[in-house]
Amino acid sequence: MKGSKHIIVNLNISPEEYTYWYMGSARTVLATSIDGRSVRFPANILQPFITHQGIQGMFCIFFKADGKFDRIERL
Numbered sequence: 001m002k003g004s005k006h007i008i009v010n011l012n013i014s015p016e017e018y019t020y021w022y023m024g025s026a027r028t029v030l031a032t033s034i035d036g037r038s039v040r041f042p043a044n045i046l047q048p049f050i051t052h053q054g055i056q057g058m059f060c061i062f063f064k065a066d067g068k069f070d071r072i073e074r075l
Contacts, residue, residue, distance in 0.1 A: 005063040007033045008075065011046075013055040018046065034058075045072050 009031040030040050041061060049055050049072075062070040 005065075005067070006060050007037060007039050007063075008035075008058060008060050009033050009039060010058045011055050013046070015050070015052065015054045018043065018050055018054055041069060045069060049074060 011029075011031060013029075027043050028040050029043050029046070030038065033039055039061065045061075046055050049057070049059070058075040059072055060075055061072050064070045
């Protein structure tokens with residue numbers, strides 16, 4: 001998508017860890033992008049990607065022009 005802002009993160013989250021973020025008091029995930037930037041995002045955006053093994057893989061998080069979350073895609 002031309003002109004969109006995005007960040008790529010590689011995630012390896014256990015099912016227990018995801019449950020803690022999604023159901024617990026901490027509802028945001030803090031991750032480091034592949035280029036070293038820190039990014040914090042709501043844990044619930046990962047819900048479509050949860051499996052019995054948790055969440056593993058590389059993801060691209062897209063942001064709108066105002067910096068708010070737009071969408072996430074597995075790469």
